[in-house]
Amino acid sequence: xxxxxxxxxxIGAGPAGMSAATTASSHGLKVAILDEQAAxxxxxxxxxxxxxxxxxxxxxxxxxxxxxxxxxxxxxxVDYFPSSSVWTVSPELLISFSKAGKSSQIKAKKLxxxxxxxxxxxxxxxxxxxxxxxxGAAQILLKSSGLIPSGPLVLAGSGPLLLLIAAQLxxxxxxxxxxxxxxxxxxxxxxxxxxxxxxxxxxxxxxxVGLLIELKRAGVRYINNAAQLKALPDDxxxxxxxxxxxGEATDTFNCKTLLVHxxxxxxxxxxxxxxxxxxxxxxxxCWKPTLDSWGESSQAGIFVAGxxxxxxxxxxxxxxxxxxxxxxxQQLDKLSQETLLLKTAKTGRLLQQQQAIRxxxxxxxxxxxxFLKPSDETLVCRCEEVTAGQIRSMVAQGxxxxxxxxxxxxxxxxxxxxxxxxxxxxxxIANERQVTVSEVGYYQIRTxxxxxxxxxxxxxxx
Amino acid sequence: MTQFSTDSQRRTDVCxxxxxxxxxxxxxxxxxxxxxxTILDEGDIALRASRGNFGLVWxxxxxxxxxxxxxxxxxxxxxxxxxxxxxxxxxxxxxxxQQRGGLFLCxxxxxxxxxxxxLTRMQKTAAGDYPFKxxxxxxxxxxxxxxxxxxxxxxxxxxxxxxNPLFYLRAMTEQFLQRGGTIDNSGKxxxxxxxxxxxxxxxxxxxxxxxxxxxAAGLGNRDLAPHVxxxxxxxxxxxxxxxxxxxxxxxxxxxGHVRQTNEGTLQLGDSKEDVGFDSGTTSDIIAKIxxxxxxxxxxxxxxxxxxxxxxxxxxxxxxxxxxxxxxQYPGAYLVTCHxxxxxxxxxxxxxxxxxxxxxxxxxxxxxxxxxxxx
Amino acid sequence: xxxxLPFKRLPTNKAEWVTVYIEGQPVKVRQGxxxxxxxxAAGLQPSRTTxxxxxxxAPYCLMGVCFECLLQIDGVENVQxxxxxxxxxxxxxxxxxxxxxxxxxxxDLKPTDLKNSHIKNEDTAV
Ligand SMILES: Cc1cc2nc3c(=O)[nH]c(=O)nc-3n(C[C@H](O)[C@H](O)[C@H](O)COP(=O)(O)OP(=O)(O)OC[C@H]3O[C@@H](n4cnc5c(N)ncnc54)[C@H](O)[C@@H]3O)c2cc1C
Ligand code: FES
Numbered sequence: 001x002x003x004x005x006x007x008x009x010x011i012g013a014g015p016a017g018m019s020a021a022t023t024a025s026s027h028g029l030k031v032a033i034l035d036e037q038a039a040x041x042x043x044x045x046x047x048x049x050x051x052x053x054x055x056x057x058x059x060x061x062x063x064x065x066x067x068x069x070x071x072x073x074x075x076x077x078v079d080y081f082p083s084s085s086v087w088t089v090s091p092e093l094l095i096s097f098s099k100a101g102k103s104s105q106i107k108a109k110k111l112x113x114x115x116x117x118x119x120x121x122x123x124x125x126x127x128x129x130x131x132x133x134x135x136g137a138a139q140i141l142l143k144s145s146g147l148i149p150s151g152p153l154v155l156a157g158s159g160p161l162l163l164l165i166a167a168q169l170x171x172x173x174x175x176x177x178x179x180x181x182x183x184x185x186x187x188x189x190x191x192x193x194x195x196x197x198x199x200x201x202x203x204x205x206x207x208x209v210g211l212l213i214e215l216k217r218a219g220v221r222y223i224n225n226a227a228q229l230k231a232l233p234d235d236x237x238x239x240x241x242x243x244x245x246x247g248e249a250t251d252t253f254n255c256k257t258l259l260v261h262x263x264x265x266x267x268x269x270x271x272x273x274x275x276x277x278x279x280x281x282x283x284x285x286c287w288k289p290t291l292d293s294w295g296e297s298s299q300a301g302i303f304v305a306g307x308x309x310x311x312x313x314x315x316x317x318x319x320x321x322x323x324x325x326x327x328x329x330q331q332l333d334k335l336s337q338e339t340l341l342l343k344t345a346k347t348g349r350l351l352q353q354q355q356a357i358r359x360x361x362x363x364x365x366x367x368x369x370x371f372l373k374p375s376d377e378t379l380v381c382r383c384e385e386v387t388a389g390q391i392r393s394m395v396a397q398g399x400x401x402x403x404x405x406x407x408x409x410x411x412x413x414x415x416x417x418x419x420x421x422x423x424x425x426x427x428x429i430a431n432e433r434q435v436t437v438s439e440v441g442y443y444q445i446r447t448x449x450x451x452x453x454x455x456x457x458x459x460x461x462x
Numbered sequence: 463m464t465q466f467s468t469d470s471q472r473r474t475d476v477c478x479x480x481x482x483x484x485x486x487x488x489x490x491x492x493x494x495x496x497x498x499x500t501i502l503d504e505g506d507i508a509l510r511a512s513r514g515n516f517g518l519v520w521x522x523x524x525x526x527x528x529x530x531x532x533x534x535x536x537x538x539x540x541x542x543x544x545x546x547x548x549x550x551x552x553x554x555x556x557x558x559x560q561q562r563g564g565l566f567l568c569x570x571x572x573x574x575x576x577x578x579x580x581l582t583r584m585q586k587t588a589a590g591d592y593p594f595k596x597x598x599x600x601x602x603x604x605x606x607x608x609x610x611x612x613x614x615x616x617x618x619x620x621x622x623x624x625x626n627p628l629f630y631l632r633a634m635t636e637q638f639l640q641r642g643g644t645i646d647n648s649g650k651x652x653x654x655x656x657x658x659x660x661x662x663x664x665x666x667x668x669x670x671x672x673x674x675x676x677x678a679a680g681l682g683n684r685d686l687a688p689h690v691x692x693x694x695x696x697x698x699x700x701x702x703x704x705x706x707x708x709x710x711x712x713x714x715x716x717x718g719h720v721r722q723t724n725e726g727t728l729q730l731g732d733s734k735e736d737v738g739f740d741s742g743t744t745s746d747i748i749a750k751i752x753x754x755x756x757x758x759x760x761x762x763x764x765x766x767x768x769x770x771x772x773x774x775x776x777x778x779x780x781x782x783x784x785x786x787x788x789x790q791y792p793g794a795y796l797v798t799c800h801x802x803x804x805x806x807x808x809x810x811x812x813x814x815x816x817x818x819x820x821x822x823x824x825x826x827x828x829x830x831x832x833x834x835x836x
Numbered sequence: 837x838x839x840x841l842p843f844k845r846l847p848t849n850k851a852e853w854v855t856v857y858i859e860g861q862p863v864k865v866r867q868g869x870x871x872x873x874x875x876x877a878a879g880l881q882p883s884r885t886t887x888x889x890x891x892x893x894a895p896y897c898l899m900g901v902c903f904e905c906l907l908q909i910d911g912v913e914n915v916q917x918x919x920x921x922x923x924x925x926x927x928x929x930x931x932x933x934x935x936x937x938x939x940x941x942x943x944d945l946k947p948t949d950l951k952n953s954h955i956k957n958e959d960t961a962v
C-alpha cells in the first residue's frame with residue numbers, strides 16, 4: 001500500500017489549523033488537515049458550518065467570525081479529514097489516525113500541531129458529581145445542540161471564559177442563580193503592573209468589562225472572593241447543593257447544574273508524546289512546548305501554533321497559523337526569505353497586539369491555590385480515583401515525580417491518560433517537596449494519545 | 463529523603479545501587495540478615511525495566527540451554543508464595559500473586575511441535591522432574607473457549623504465574639522503609655572508589671560509604687561494574703507492552719503474550735527487538751503485537767488500547783543472569799538479570815543470603831561474566 | 837431510566853431530527869448532537885459508574901478530554917459519547933463499571949482437570 005505524502009500535515013482544524021491550511025495552500029503546498037471533530041472550527045468555532053442556535057445574538061459576533069476562516073479554507077485546495085483522531089506520529093513524521101473504526105497513515109514533510117487547548121482541571125470536593133460540568137462543555141452544548149443546562153444553575157471559577165459563557169447563557173434566557181468568582185483577593189493589585197501593556201489591546205479589555213456590566217445589568221448575582229467550594233449530592237448521588245465560603249461566612253446554593261472554569265491550558269498530549277522540549281510557564285501555570293519565533297519546535301520540521309503552543313486566544317491562533325504556514329512554505333522553497341518577512345510583517349504586528357493583553361489576564365486569573373493544590377480528601381485523578389492526600393503520602397515515601405506516583409497509585413493511568421490530573425499531581429508534588437514544578441516534571445505521555453481498538457491496530461500489521 | 467546533610471559522608475552497612483525490583487528485593491533480604499541498607503536510585507524519569515515489565519512469574523521454557531538457570535527459576539517460583547505473603551503481612555499490600563499455571567499459545571503446528579520438543583528436552587535434562595503439558599486447540603478450548611481458530615495449541619506449565627509488578631515495587635519500597643532503610647532518589651552514582659573499609663560512592667546528592675556494595679542498577683551496571691573490577695556486558699533489548707482498558711475478567715491464566723490483571727486491565731506483549739537506549743514505541747511493532755494477540759483471542763479486537771510503552775530488557779549476550787562477587791575488591795557484588803519478577807523471591811532469599819554471609823549452596827559460578835570472555 | 841432534569845433546547849436552525857433510544861426509551865434529538873448531548877437532553881444521570889468504586893458520573897468536558905461520557909452504544913461498551921454523533925435508531929445505555937467482553941465467566945479449569953485423551957505428553961506428572 002502506498003502511503004500518501006503531503007508537504008504539510010496539520011493536526012487540528014481550529015483557527016490556527018484552518019488559517020495555516022489556507023495560507024499554505026496559497027503558496028502551492030500540498031496540504032492535509034485532520035481533526036477528530038466531525039466538522040471544522042476547533043473549540044471556539046465549534047459547529048460553525050451548521051450552528052445550532054437560531055438567534056445569532058446569543059453567541060455574538062466573535063463566534064460567527066469563524067465563517068470567514070471556514071469559507072477561506074473551503075475555497076483553498078486542502079485535503080480535509082474530519083472525524084479523524086491522530087493517535088501517534090513517528091519521529092519521521094508518519095501520522096497514524098483513526099477514522100470510523102479504521103486506522104490509516106499519511107506522511108508529512110512538515111508537521112503543524114494545532115491541537116488547541118483544554119480547560120484546566122478544577123479539582124475540589126465533589127467535582128466528580130453528576131451535575132458538575134466545565135463551562136466549556138456548556139458552551140459546546142449551546143453551539144452544537146442549542147441545549148441549555150437544567151436549573152437551578154450556578155457558575156463558579158475565574159477567567160474571561162467564565163464571564164463570556166455566563167453572558168451567553170443569560171442572553172439565551174437561562175436563569176443563573178449566581179456567579180461565584182474564585183479570583184483571590186489581591187490579584188487585581190498584582191496584575192496592575194501588566195495593565196499598561198494590556199492597553200495595547202483595548203478592544204478586548206473593554207469587551208471583558210462589557211460582559212461584567214451586561215451581567216450586572218441583567219441582575220445576575222455576582223459573588224466575589226468565593227472559596228472552599230464543596231459540591232454536595234442528594235441521596236441518589238446527583239448534585240444538589242454547592243457550599244462555599246466568602247471570608248469567614250459559609251453559604252450554600254441549591255443547584256442541579258454547576259459550571260466550573262479555571263482558564264484553559266495547552267493540550268500537550270501530542271507534543272509530549274513526541275518528546276519535544278517543553279517549558280513551564282509560571283504566569284499561566286502550565287507547560288508549553290519550547291518554540292522559536294516561527295513556531296518551530298525542538299525537533300526540526302515539527303511546528304506548533306495556536307493555543308497548543310501557549311494560551312493566547314482565537315485571533316492570535318489565527319495569526320500564528322498564518323505566520324507558521326508562510327515559514328514552512330519558505331523552508332520548502334516556495335518563497336524567499338525577503339518575501340517571507342514582507343508578507344508576515346503586518347500579521348506579526350497584529351499577533352503582538354493580541355499577545356500584549358495576556359500577562360495582565362494571566363496574572364489576574366491565575367487559579368487560586370485551592371484548585372492547584374487541593375485538600376487531601378479531594379480526588380485528583382478522576383479515572384483511577386486517587387486523592388490529593390494519597391499523592392502527598394507517596395511523596396512522604398520518597399516519590400519525587402509524577403511518574404513514580406503514577407506507578408504506585410495508577411493516578412494518570414486511566415483512559416484520560418493524565419489529562420485531568422497531570423498538572424495537579426505535579427503541583428502537589430512540587431509543593432510538598434518545596435521545589436519548582438519545572439523540577440518535578442510531567443507524565444511521560446505514551447502512544448496512543450487517543451484510544452483505538454486492538455483490531456484497528458492489528459489491521460495495520462497486515 | 464535522607465535526614466542527613468549532604469556534605470558529611472553518609473555511612474551504611476550495604477549500599478545497593480539501583481532501586482528497581484532487583485535492588486529492592488536484594489535490599490530486603492539484606493535487612494532480613496540484620497544489615498543496614500541504603501538504596502541509591504535515579505529520579506523520576508529513568509530507564510526502568512521494573513516499571514515497564516509484564517509481571518510474569520514464568521518458568522516454562524526458561525533455561526533451555528542452561529539447566530542451572532532452569533533450576534534457580536523454578537526455585538524462585540517455589541519461594542514466591544512466601545515472599546508475597548511476607549510483603550502482605552508487613553505492608554497490607556496484596557501484590558496479586560497467582561501461580562495457577564500459565565499457557566504459551568502457538569500460532570502454527572511447527573511452533574507448537576518445536577516448543578514441545580524443547581520442553582521434552584528440558585524434562586529429560588531434569589531427569590523427568592519438569593512438569594508441562596502440550597495441548598491442541600480442542601483441549602485448550604475446553605478451558606479457554608476464547609482461543610481463536612488460528613491457534614495451533616499451547617503448552618501449559620503448572621508452575622507459572624503472574625503478579626502486579628507495580629504493587630510489587632510499592633510493597634517492597636514500603637517494607638524497606640518500615641525497616642529503617644534509606645532510599646536516595648537523587649542518588650545516581652557516577653563513581654565508586656574502593657577504600658580500606660569498603661567503598662565510597664559519589665552520587666548526584668553527595669557521597670555515601672558502604673562496607674559492602676551491590677550493583678543492581680540494571681543497564682546502569684554496564685558502566686558501574688568496571689569501577690570494582692567486574693564486567694557487565696549488557697545489551698538493552700526493547701520489549702513493547704500494550705495496555706488496554708479494564709474489562710471484566712475473562713482470562714484466568716497468564717499467557718506468554720496476553721494477561722489480565724486483577725483490576726481487569728489487559729496487557730499484551732512482547733517483542734524482541736534490539737534497539738538503543740530509547741524507550742519509545744514504534745507503530746509497526748505494536749501493530750504486530752496487536753495482530754498476534756487478536757489471532758490468539760479474537761475477542762480482543764474490540765478492546766481499546768490505552769497506552770503502549772517500550773521498556774528495555776536488561777540482557778546479557780546469552781540472556782542469563784549475572785551473579786558475581788568481585789575478586790579484586792571483596793565486598794562488591796553484581797546482581798543483574800532479565801527476569802527480575804520471576805527471580806524476585808530468589809533475590810530476597812538465597813541471593814541476599816549469599817551476599818550477607820559470603821557463601822551459598824547455589825551453583826552461582828555458572829552465572830559470572832567470565833563465560834563471555836572464555 | 838432517565839431520571840434527572842433534562843437539558844432544554846433553545847429554538848434551533850432547521851435540521852433533521854433522529855430518534856435514539858436511551859435505556860430503551862425513544863428520544864428525539866437533533867442531527868449534530870453527540871450521544872453525550874442526547875443523554876443530557878434525556879436527563880439520564882449518572883450515565884456511567886466508575887470501574888474503581890462504582891460511583892456515578894456524567895459527561896464533564898464534552899470535548900474528548902475527560903472520558904466521563906463513556907456509554908454503551910449499540911451494544912459496544914466504553915464508547916466516548918461526546919465524540920460519537922447520534923444516529924437514527926442508536927441504542928444508548930449507561931456504562932456500568934468495567935466493560936464485559938463476553939458472557940461466560942473465566943474458567944478455573946486446568947489441563948489436569950481435562951480428560952487426558954489427546955494430551956501429547958501423557959506420561960508427565962503435573
Ligand atoms: C471549551 C473551550 C471553549 C472556549 N470558548 C471560547 C470562546 O467562546 N471565545 C473565545 O474567545 N475563546 C474560547 N476558547 C479559547 C479558544 O477556543 C482558543 O483560543 C482557540 O480556539 C485556539 O485555537 P486553536 O486553533 O489553537 O485550537 P482549537 O480551536 O482548540 O482547535 C484544535 C482542534 O484540534 C483537534 N484535535 C486535538 N487533538 C487532536 C488529535 N489527536 N487528532 C485530531 N484532531 C485533534 C480538536 O478537535 C480541535 O478541533 C475556548 C476554549 C475551550 C477549551
Ligand atoms: S465528556 Fe469529556 S470526554 Fe466526553
